[in-house]
Structure formats: structure tokens, C-alpha cells
Amino acid sequence: MLALVEVCHANVEAKGRLCACLKPRALGRLRAIAADSRLEVGDKIFGPGDRADHVYGLRQGAVMLQTHLTDGRRQVLSFLFPGDTFGFADSAHHCEAIALTRSSLCEIPVSALNDDPLLVNRLRHISRTWLVDTHDQTLRLGRMRAAERVTDFLSALWTRLGSPDALPLPMRWIDIADHLGLRIETVSREFSALRRLGIIGPLSHDCVLPIRDGAALIRLAPPRPPRAAANCHGGELADAS
Amino acid sequence: MLALVEVCHANVEAKGRLCACLKPRALGRLRAIAADSRLEVGDKIFGPGDRADHVYGLRQGAVMLQTHLTDGRRQVLSFLFPGDTFGFADSAHHCEAIALTRSSLCEIPVSALNDDPLLVNRLRHISRTWLVDTHDQTLRLGRMRAAERVTDFLSALWTRLGSPDALPLPMRWIDIADHLGLRIETVSREFSALRRLGIIGPLSHDCVLPIRDGAALIRLAPPRPPRAAANCHGGELADAS
DNA sequence: CGTCAATTTGATTAAATTCAATTTTCGTGG
DNA sequence: CCACGAAAATTGAATTTAATCAAATTGACG
Numbered sequence: 001m002l003a004l005v006e007v008c009h010a011n012v013e014a015k016g017r018l019c020a021c022l023k024p025r026a027l028g029r030l031r032a033i034a035a036d037s038r039l040e041v042g043d044k045i046f047g048p049g050d051r052a053d054h055v056y057g058l059r060q061g062a063v064m065l066q067t068h069l070t071d072g073r074r075q076v077l078s079f080l081f082p083g084d085t086f087g088f089a090d091s092a093h094h095c096e097a098i099a100l101t102r103s104s105l106c107e108i109p110v111s112a113l114n115d116d117p118l119l120v121n122r123l124r125h126i127s128r129t130w131l132v133d134t135h136d137q138t139l140r141l142g143r144m145r146a147a148e149r150v151t152d153f154l155s156a157l158w159t160r161l162g163s164p165d166a167l168p169l170p171m172r173w174i175d176i177a178d179h180l181g182l183r184i185e186t187v188s189r190e191f192s193a194l195r196r197l198g199i200i201g202p203l204s205h206d207c208v209l210p211i212r213d214g215a216a217l218i219r220l221a222p223p224r225p226p227r228a229a230a231n232c233h234g235g236e237l238a239d240a241s
Numbered sequence: 242m243l244a245l246v247e248v249c250h251a252n253v254e255a256k257g258r259l260c261a262c263l264k265p266r267a268l269g270r271l272r273a274i275a276a277d278s279r280l281e282v283g284d285k286i287f288g289p290g291d292r293a294d295h296v297y298g299l300r301q302g303a304v305m306l307q308t309h310l311t312d313g314r315r316q317v318l319s320f321l322f323p324g325d326t327f328g329f330a331d332s333a334h335h336c337e338a339i340a341l342t343r344s345s346l347c348e349i350p351v352s353a354l355n356d357d358p359l360l361v362n363r364l365r366h367i368s369r370t371w372l373v374d375t376h377d378q379t380l381r382l383g384r385m386r387a388a389e390r391v392t393d394f395l396s397a398l399w400t401r402l403g404s405p406d407a408l409p410l411p412m413r414w415i416d417i418a419d420h421l422g423l424r425i426e427t428v429s430r431e432f433s434a435l436r437r438l439g440i441i442g443p444l445s446h447d448c449v450l451p452i453r454d455g456a457a458l459i460r461l462a463p464p465r466p467p468r469a470a471a472n473c474h475g476g477e478l479a480d481a482s
Numbered sequence: 483c484g485t486c487a488a489t490t491t492g493a494t495t496a497a498a499t500t501c502a503a504t505t506t507t508c509g510t511g512g
Numbered sequence: 513c514c515a516c517g518a519a520a521a522t523t524g525a526a527t528t529t530a531a532t533c534a535a536a537t538t539g540a541c542g
Contacts, residue, residue, distance in 0.1 A: 048466060067380055070464045075380040090366060094373050094468060120361065125331060127368055132335050134375045139308055139316040141382035142422035146530065173489070181383035183531060188490055205539090223311045225289060227335060387498065414521065424499060429522055446507085483542105490537065500527065507520070512513105 018057050018085045018108070018122060029116060034106040039063075045087075045097035045105070052089035054107045055123070058082055061103025062170040066178070067095045076179035078133065079171060081161065088127050101170045141181045144222060149180040150190040152221040154200070158211055159218075166201075167209045259298050259326045259349070259363060270357060275347040286328075286338035286346070293330035295348045296364070299323055302344025303411040307419070308336045317420035319374065320412060322402065329368050342411045382422045385463055390421040391431040393462040395441070399452055400459075407442075408450045 018030070034057070039045065045056060045063065063080040077095055080086055086097065113119050136156070140149050153176070158167055169176075177187045194200045199217050201210030211217065259271070275298070280286065286297060286304065304321040318336055321327055327338065354360050377397070381390050394417070399408055410417075418428045435441045440458050442451030452458065 048468065067376060068466060069380070069384065070466055073384045073463070075376075075383045077376055077379055088369055088372065090369050090373075092468075095376060124365070124368075127365075127372065128329060128331050131329065131368065131372060131375065134372065134379065135308060135316075135318050135336060138318060138375065138378055138382060139310070141379060142316045142419070143310065143314040178383070184489075185491085185532085186530060188488095189530095192490070222314070225309060225311055227289065227333075425521075426500085426523085427498060429520095430498095433522070485542090486540090488537100488539080491535085493532100493534080495532070496529100497531080498527105498529080500525100502525080503523085505520100505522070507518100509518085510516085512515080 018055070018119070018126065030108070030119065033112040034108050036104065036106055039099035039103040039105070041099060041101055043099040043103075045099065046093045047096045048092070048094055050093045052087065052091060052093045052110070054109055055085060055087040055113065056097075057106045057108070058084045058086070059104045059106060061105075062100040062168070063097055063103060063105075064100055064171060064175060064179075065095050065097050074178045075181075076171075076175050078137070079157075079175075079179065081168070085123075085126050088123075088130065100175070139224075146180075146182055146186050147190050147193070147220075148222050149182065150176075150187065151194070151217060153180055154194075154209075154211075155214075155217045155221045158214055163211075163214055165211060166204075167211055168207065169203065169209050170207050259296070259360070259367065271349070271360065274353040275349050277345065277347055280340040280344040280346070282340060282342055284340040284344075286340065287334045288337045289333070289335055291334045293328065293332060293334045293351070295350055296326060296328040296354065297338075298347045298349070299325045299327070300345045300347060302346075303341040303409070304338055304344060304346075305341055305412060305416060305420075306336050306338050315419045316422075317412075317416050319378070320398075320416075320420065322409070326364075326367050329364075329371065341416070380465075387421075387423055387427050388431050388434070389461075389463050390423065391417075391428065392435070392458060394421055395435075395450075395452075396455075396458045396462045399455055404452075404455055406452060407445075408452055409448065410444065410450050411448050 039061065046052070048067070058080050060082055063084075063086070065077040065080070065086065066074055067077060068074050079100070087093070113123060140152055144152060154167070158164070161167065173184045173187050173191075176182075177184045180187070191200070191203075194217075195202060197216070199211075199213045199220070201212055203209050280302065287293070289308070299321050301323055304325075304327070306318040306321070306327065307315055308318060309315050320341070328334070354364060381393055385393060395408070399405070402408065414425045414428050414432075417423075418425045421428070432441070432444075435458075436443060438457070440452075440454045440461070442453055444450050
């Protein structure tokens with residue numbers, strides 16, 4: 001089964017497709033060492049303190065990363081979708097990874113990743129993408145108001161998933177609230193406002209949000225300065241192939 | 242001149258000391274390819290869109306990383322101190338690096354870093370440290386109130402610099418405000434409150450903040466679950482030496 | 483159909499921002 | 513060395529935003 005190839009086509013702007021840009025031979029090696037696993041809703045993939053000896057590629061479903069304060073306050077660090085690669089950490093993980101839906105992922109032992117220079121480069125690229133992404137989130141939390149956080153979150157996700165007609169939102173409001181530094185009520189109010197404006201439709205039974213006016217969604221999010229186009233085939237990857 | 246060795250001893254918990262854990266031979270190689278540069282207050286090291294062909298080790302002084310929205314709102318992503326390594330990015334930088342004080346740093350061409358597997362590992366370790374750090378900041382912005390952000394920021398910095406009697410704060414209030422997602426007035430009020438409690442002293446002329454009661458500072462910051470001790474000599478570095 | 487959980491909506495409150503002065507600090511030049 | 517002006521920091525209201533409190537509504541599921 002060509003699982004890893006499927007992953008490659010899963011979504012255009014995934015937070016790192018491990019197998020992207022790999023030549024057939026390297027892809028074959030990767031396929032040989034990757035193990036499959038299936039998850040039910042709420043399953044924990046790893047938690048803080050767990051030994052970080054694998055990286056994970058999300059094939060189907062959705063996952064979130066989160067941390068807690070000891071008093072229970074929670075921050076959802078990010079939502080992961082098919083194609084995303086995660087689990088980067090030193091000896092131990094510092095956050096928790098939870099399946100939002102029934103999911104399937106492939107686990108790759110980090111030891112195996114050190115052998116192939118192409119993969120090492122690929123991983124480096126992915127972890128840099130992660131850093132940029134996290135900085136985006138920092139800006140969102142630090143300098144945007146509630147309505148902006150919601151529209152920016154939605155428009156970023158919409159763009160990342162390739163501007164589809166409907167956005168999968170497999171998480172609950174409370175998860176979005178804990179991601180955006182807001183309360184459930186505020187998230188609900190902002191979604192209601194967007195619905196009233198005709199920008200989004202009502203969330204369907206199967207947790208899919210119709211995007212009625214993507215352009216307006218992007219217009220409502222605070223604009224960032226144009227970013228140089230990141231080319232997956234360029235940069236440090238070139239000199240390794 | 243043993244600049245990179247100096248860097249190594251600069252501070253205990255730096256956001257990555259590139260030369261840490263290097264054997265003499267590798268250190269020699271690194272020293273051979275590193276270039277020095279000196280910066281004045283406000284100097285830009287790189288900006289968004291600039292080609293990311295070097296990584297930087299801060300030897301003396303202080304630097305901040307920041308991003309902007311087009312309407313001018315700013316987020317200070319992090320403050321860097323001697324020993325910190327920065328500049329990780331794909332082909333282009335996505336944020337701006339500005340010298341807070343007269344500084345000196347060493348520039349290392351990324352091309353040179355790919356040769357030594359020990360350095361590659363070291364860089365991987367550092368960029369993971371970065372990710373953890375950024376996630377800490379996400380939690381701070383997303384789930385802490387103003388007073389907590391300030392005490393958590395100060396106590397983290399205090400710990401990172403080795404619990405000194407006085408903390409160097411070479412940035413202006415506006416920079417701290419833009420880092421913590423607050424306004425200058427709020428930052429000022431919180432510092433005043435801590436001063437009234439006798440936890441900190443008045444900021445001295447040379448931008449040094451006396452820490453009168455570090456234990457109280459840490460007690461006021463919202464506690465995080467205990468984190469597994471990260472050992473610089475352990476983890477993935479072991480299998481490369 | 484009834485129950486429980488999640489969401490939505492409204493009213494009130496608390497927190498931080500904004501606005502508005504002052505005060506302090508710092509650099510410059512007399 | 514001191515005076516002056518500009519910039520930064522402090523402090524005090526007033527205002528705004530989002531949180532909190534409190535129902536009411538919707539929806540999933542047995």
C-alpha cells in the first residue's frame with residue numbers, strides 16, 4: 001500500500017510532507033521503515049516527558065498538540081491535518097499529541113532518519129516550517145483582537161488546505177478557544193458574526209464549515225507583509241540531491 | 242582569538258550554544274569558517290525576505306527578533322542574549338533581527354554547517370530548543386493574564402541567565418510590551434507593582450534590574466508541570482559522537 | 483421522548499486599553 | 513557643569529474588550 005505517497009497528495013500546504021521531494025529510491029527506504037498505527041478519538045500519541053524516538057506523519061484524520069499549566073489552563077499549540085509531520089523534540093516530548101478524530105498515521109523511528117541525508121534535510125525543512133508557523137501563532141495571540149484571531153485562523157487554515165468550498169473543523173469550540181486564547185462564548189459569537197455576514201455557512205453535522213466568501217474571509221484577517229515564496233525544491237534541499 | 246569558546250561560557254541556559262559539546266577538532270573547523278561582525282544599537286542583522294545563508298551566534302550584546310503586520314502592529318518574537326544561536330530559516334528569513342545594544346556576533350555560512358555531522362546534530366538540537374521556547378511563549382500569550390505574563394517572562398529570563406542578582410534588560414518597555422502582547426502602560430504598572438512588593442528593585446541607569454526576591458518571582462509565575470531535564474550531552478547528540 | 487453535553491445568546495463584570503497629564507531620564511549644547 | 517528639549521516612563525481616569533455569569537436552545541444518542 002502506497003500510504004506515504006497518499007500522504008504526499010493529501011493537501012497542498014501541509015506542515016511538512018516528509019516524503020515530498022524524495023526520489024523513488026529514498027521513498028522506498030522510507031516506506032520500509034515506517035510503521036502504521038490507527039487512533040480513536042481522544043487517543044494520546046505522546047505526552048510531555050515521553051521519549052521522543054519517533055516522528056509521525058498524519059495520513060488521515062486530525063490531531064492537536066497542546067500544553068497545560070499545572071492549574072489546568074490549556075494552550076492548544078496547533079491542529080494537524082493529513083500530510084502534516086510532527087513529533088520533533090529532543091530526548092523527551094514537551095507537549096501532548098491527541099487525536100481529534102479517528103486517525104491513521106505512520107511512525108518513523110528517528111534513528112532511521114539519520115541515515116539518509118535527503119531525509120535529514122527534509123526534516124530540517126519541516127521543522128523550520130514549524131517555527132514559522134508557531135511565530136505566526138505568536139503574532140496572532142499577541143497582537144490581534146478576538147475577531148481578527150478567528151478570521152485569521154480560519155483564513156490561514158482555508159489557504160493551507162487549498163481554498164476548498166468547505167473546511168473540515170473536527171475540533172470542538174473549546175479547542176479553538178484554547179488555541180486562540182479566547183473563551184468558548186467569544187468563539188461562538190465570532191462564528192455567529194461571520195455567519196450573519198454570509199462569509200461562512202452553518203457548521204454541518206459532520207463538522208464541515210462551508211466557506212461562502214473566502215475572499216472576504218481573507219480581507220477581514222489583518223494583512224501581513226508579503227512573504228517570499230518558499231519553494232520546497234529550492235533552498236538547502238538542492239545541494240543534497 | 243577564542244571567540245567561540247567565550248560564547249560557550251557566556252551563559253548557562255542560552256538558546257543554543259553552537260559550539261557546546263564539540264570536540265576540539267570540530268571546534269577548530271568551526272572557528273575557521275566563522276566570521277566576526279560588530280553591530281550598533283538598532284542595526285538590522287536580517288529582515289523578512291533576506292536570503293538565509295548564515296546562522297548567527299551572539300557573542301556580546303542583545304538582539305531581538307520581530308515581525309509586523311502591514312498596519313504596523315509588531316510582535317517581538319524573542320530576546321537573544323550572549324550564547325544564543327539564531328537565524329534558522331529556509332531560503333528566506335521570515336522575521337527581522339535587530340540589535341538592542343552594541344553587539345558582536347559570529348556569522349557562519351549554512352553551507353559550511355552541512356559538512357560536519359556533529360554540527361548538523363547540534364543545529365538540530367538548537368532548533369528544537371527554539372521550538373519549545375516558542376511554544377512557551379504561545380502559552381504565555383494565550384493563557385496568562387497581564388501580571389502573569391510579566392512575572393513569567395522575568396522569571397524565565399532570570400532562570401535562563403543563571404539566577405543572577407541583577408537582570409540585564411537592554412530593551413525598552415515598548416519592546417517588552419510588544420513581546421508580551423500588552424501596552425507600555427500595562428508593563429509599567431506591573432513592574433511598579435513588583436517593585437512595590439520588593440521583588441525587584443528600580444531599573445538602574447545601565448538597564449540592569451535588581452532581583453530582590455527571585456523565589457517570590459518564580460512563585461508568582463503560573464507553574465508548569467515539571468519538565469524532563471534536557472541534557473545537552475544526551476539525546477541525539479550521543480549517537481553522533 | 484428524555485437526558486446530557488455542546489452551543490448560542492444576553493446581561494454584567496473585570497481586565498486591560500486608551501486617553502490624558504506628569505514626571506523622569508537622557509542627550510546636546512551652551 | 514548645568515540648562516534645555518525630546519523621548520521614555522509613570523500614573524490616573526475613562527472607555528473598550530473580552531471574560532464571566534446565567535439562561536435558553538440545539539443536537540446527539542439511547
